[in-house]
Amino acid sequence: MGKPEIPERDPRSHWDAIYSNAEPSRLSWHQQFPIESLDLIEASCVDAGAPIIDVGGGASSLADCLLHRGYGNITVLDCSEVALDQARQRLGSMAEEIRWLTGDVRNFRTGEKFMLWHDRALFHFMVDASDRRKYLETLDACLDAEGHVVLGAFALCGPGTCSGLEVMRYDESLISELFAPRFRIVSTMFSRHETPSGQPQDFMFFYMQRVKE
Numbered sequence: 243m244g245k246p247e248i249p250e251r252d253p254r255s256h257w258d259a260i261y262s263n264a265e266p267s268r269l270s271w272h273q274q275f276p277i278e279s280l281d282l283i284e285a286s287c288v289d290a291g292a293p294i295i296d297v298g299g300g301a302s303s304l305a306d307c308l309l310h311r312g313y314g315n316i317t318v319l320d321c322s323e324v325a326l327d328q329a330r331q332r333l334g335s336m337a338e339e340i341r342w343l344t345g346d347v348r349n350f351r352t353g354e355k356f357m358l359w360h361d362r363a364l365f366h367f368m369v370d371a372s373d374r375r376k377y378l379e380t381l382d383a384c385l386d387a388e389g390h391v392v393l394g395a396f397a398l399c400g401p402g403t404c405s406g407l408e409v410m411r412y413d414e415s416l417i418s419e420l421f422a423p424r425f426r427i428v429s430t431m432f433s434r435h436e437t438p439s440g441q442p443q444d445f446m447f448f449y450m451q452r453v454k455e
């Protein structure tokens with residue numbers, strides 16, 4: 243008999259409370275301008291009309307920046323409706339140009355195949371092996387056969403917790419162990435994020451391509 247599956251914790255109430263209790267610009271992961279993500283997305287050379295998904299996008303300004311750079315097929319997925327509402331309010335009428343989906347990345351499915359999957363600071367919350375497996379199954383199911391992944395997670399020297407939750411920290415070999423052989427790492431980028439309260443947080447960004455079967 244296999245090991246019994248650990249029941250999934252529903253992340254919605256935790257994250258709705260986090261976003262309800264602070265201004266988005268006061269949250270530790272807030273970035274005025276997501277430069278690392280934008281640079282890596284541009285380096286992937288995906289077409290401006292290619293479907294892009296930002297998983298765990300929350301209230302991030304990445305979607306706004308992508309629109310300004312001419313990308314026209316953007317989806318933001320997050321478990322927190324409160325976070326997505328904040329992003330929509332900030333964008334005003336431009337919000338209509340983005341598809342907003344409330345859901346859990348671990349069981350998200352859609353008929354669409356995305357050409358680029360972006361994640362800054364969601365994957366590192368997948369601390370259970372079963373959650374990482376479900377995340378990777380979603381990625382597998384939702385990404386085009388020639389798709390690209392831009393993933394930002396805490397570096398080995400980064401924080402061990404975020405918003406009161408334990409996180410996993412990554413370097414190139416740990417990411418490769420989880421994403422290979424389906425994905426190959428094309429480039430990595432170290433980045434020191436400064437939180438709104440002035441604390442440094444070390445991130446690693448990984449740009450990966452799907453390996454042709």
Ligand SMILES: C[S@@+](CC[C@H](N)C(=O)[O-])C[C@H]1O[C@@H](n2cnc3c(N)ncnc32)[C@H](O)[C@@H]1O
Binds near residue numbers: 299300
């Ligand atoms: C640290 S925040 C990062 C937000 C955004 N990516 C950014 O860089 O500003 C993590 C985000 O992941 C979302 N999240 C956490 N667990 C999730 C899950 N299982 N499925 C979808 N979203 C989730 C949270 O609501 C939150 O918006």
